[in-house]
Amino acid sequence: MNKSTKKAIRRAVVVGALLALAVFPLAAFAEEKIEQKFSKVEALARDGKVIVGNVSGMVEVRGWPEAQVKIEALKVSKAKTEAKAKENLDKVQIVVQKTGEILRIETKYPEQKGRNESISVSVSYQIWIPEKASLSVTNTRGSVTVDGIGGAFEGRITSGNATLTRLGGGADCYVVSGTTKASDIVGDSEFTVVSGNISVDKVKGSVQAETTSGTVRMTGIEGAKSVRGKALSGNVTYDGKIEKDGKYTLEAMSGQLEMIIPADSAFDLSAESFSGGIQTDFAVAMTGRIGGEHGPARELRGTVGQGGASVRLKAFSGHIQIKKK
Numbered sequence: 001m002n003k004s005t006k007k008a009i010r011r012a013v014v015v016g017a018l019l020a021l022a023v024f025p026l027a028a029f030a031e032e033k034i035e036q037k038f039s040k041v042e043a044l045a046r047d048g049k050v051i052v053g054n055v056s057g058m059v060e061v062r063g064w065p066e067a068q069v070k071i072e073a074l075k076v077s078k079a080k081t082e083a084k085a086k087e088n089l090d091k092v093q094i095v096v097q098k099t100g101e102i103l104r105i106e107t108k109y110p111e112q113k114g115r116n117e118s119i120s121v122s123v124s125y126q127i128w129i130p131e132k133a134s135l136s137v138t139n140t141r142g143s144v145t146v147d148g149i150g151g152a153f154e155g156r157i158t159s160g161n162a163t164l165t166r167l168g169g170g171a172d173c174y175v176v177s178g179t180t181k182a183s184d185i186v187g188d189s190e191f192t193v194v195s196g197n198i199s200v201d202k203v204k205g206s207v208q209a210e211t212t213s214g215t216v217r218m219t220g221i222e223g224a225k226s227v228r229g230k231a232l233s234g235n236v237t238y239d240g241k242i243e244k245d246g247k248y249t250l251e252a253m254s255g256q257l258e259m260i261i262p263a264d265s266a267f268d269l270s271a272e273s274f275s276g277g278i279q280t281d282f283a284v285a286m287t288g289r290i291g292g293e294h295g296p297a298r299e300l301r302g303t304v305g306q307g308g309a310s311v312r313l314k315a316f317s318g319h320i321q322i323k324k325k
Contacts, residue, residue, distance in 0.1 A: 031078075034085040038073035038094050046130040047151065048101035055107050056141045057124035058160075063131040063148035069103055070128040071096065078120040088119040134169060143178075152187070161196075170205060179214075197234070215255070224248075231255055235318070239325075242267055244308040256318040259311070263324040266305030271313040271320050273298045280322040 044050070046067050052059055057076075064070075077089035093108040107123045124142070129135060134151030137144050143160045146153055152169035155162055161178040164171055170187025173180055176194045183201040191198050193211040200209055202220040209216045210230040218229055221240030229236040230251040238250055239260040248267075250257045256276075271278050277298065284302035313320050 031080050032082045032085045034077045034082065034089050036075045036077075036089055038071070038075065040071045040096055042069045042071075042096060042098055042103055043067060044069050044098070044103050044130055044133065045101045047132045047134075048103065048130060049134045049136070049151070050127070050129045051102065051104045051106075052125065052127065052135070052137045052139075053104070053106040054123060054125065054137075054139045054142065055109060057107075057122040057139075058142045058145070059125045059127070059137055059139050060145045061125075061127045061129060061135055061137065061147075061149070063133070063150065063166075064128045065131055066128070067130055069105075069130070071105060072126040074124050076122050076124075088121050091119060092121040092123065094123065132168075241265075242309045242311070247310045247312075249312045250314070252315045252318050254317045255315070257313050257315050257320045258323070259313065259321070260323045260325060264305070265309070266307055267309035267311045268303055268307045269301065269311050269313075269322075271300045271311075271322070273315040273318065273320050275317050276315050276319040278320045281324040282322060 044067065050069060073094055075089055075092060077085040079085035079088055091110045095106045095108050097104045105127065112118060129149065131148065132150040135146065135149055136154040138156045139160060140158045141160060144155055144157055145163045146167065148166045150168035153164065153167050153171045155173040157175045157178060159177045162173050162175055162180045164173065164182040164185065166184045168186050171182060171185055171189040174192045175196060177196060179196045180191050180193055181199045182189065182191060185203045186205065188206040189203060190208040191200060193214060195213045196211060197214040198209045198211050198216045200207055200218045204223045206224045206226040207218055207221055208228045209218060211234060213233045214231065215234040216229045216231050216236045218227065218237065219239040221227060224243060225246050227238060227246065227248045229238055232253040233255065234252070235255040236250045236252050237258045238248065242248065242261050242265040244266065250259065269284060278300050282304045284300065284304055286302045
């Protein structure tokens with residue numbers, strides 16, 4: 001990992017942490033706690049869009065068969081005294097605004113003029129949206145869980161895990177620090193993590209999964225025209241089908257590459273590793289060389305079966321394995 005990459009990771013994590021600490025200081029300074037519930041229902045078209053913006057606290061969203069959005073939230077305030085906790089609680093507002101068929105749900109904090117004025121208030125949401133609606137969630141500190149929505153999903157999380165299940169419109173999820181787990185997704189999807197693991201299972205569509213520090217595991221992938229898995233520091237695994245016109249690219253700077261595919265797969269192969277071995281269960285009709293004075297230490301190019309799909313595997317410090325199911 002080069003110096004510029006390390007600096008970028010540190011900056012992203014530090015910025016996210018500072019944003020969260022501005023409104024959620026260390027618990028050691030908080031002694032009294034007050035809670036307040038929030039509830040609201042808004043009508044929304046079944047194919048509408050919901051946008052959620054939160055700063056501190058979990059966000060859970062589920063699809064349901066109603067043409068409306070149900071919002072249940074819990075505000076929690078902590079301070080040295082009960083009176084101060086109540087005062088801070090009232091400063092944080094939940095704003096729900098509808099424009100056309102777009103519903104915005106946002107946690108509003110007062111403007112902070114200095115660190116001494118920071119407040120410890122979190123807001124956790126449980127939200128039900130129409131089954132066919134699309135969803136966008138931004139959360140600075142806290143987990144995001146989404147289940148059973150038919151529209152597209154977009155997520156941006158600074159510090160927290162993302163758990164996505166049964167999505168019908170694909171996903172685009174970016175996490176700075178935390179793990180991403182996605183399963184039962186229909187539609188092209190993209191998952192990016194700076195520090196954390198990515199696990200993707202049962203996706204019908206193209207997939208791109210990339211992490212700077214962590215592992216990437218993609219299983220049960222079908223109907224993908226393009227699959228890309230990349231980790232700078234960690235292993236990358238692909239376990240799924242190979243479409244004849246598909247393009248599959250796995251890369252690892254410091255880690256192992258493993259590809260597990262059906263025994264009758266046909267593809268054009270390019271595999272190279274600078275300081276690791278290359279092992280395949282498939283018979284490869286060679287068109288290149290293994291190693292070379294001016295190329296990677298180990299390189300394998302050729303055709304499996306009738307060829308067709310493009311498989312590109314590249315590791316710098318790690319082994320490459322291509323296995324039959």
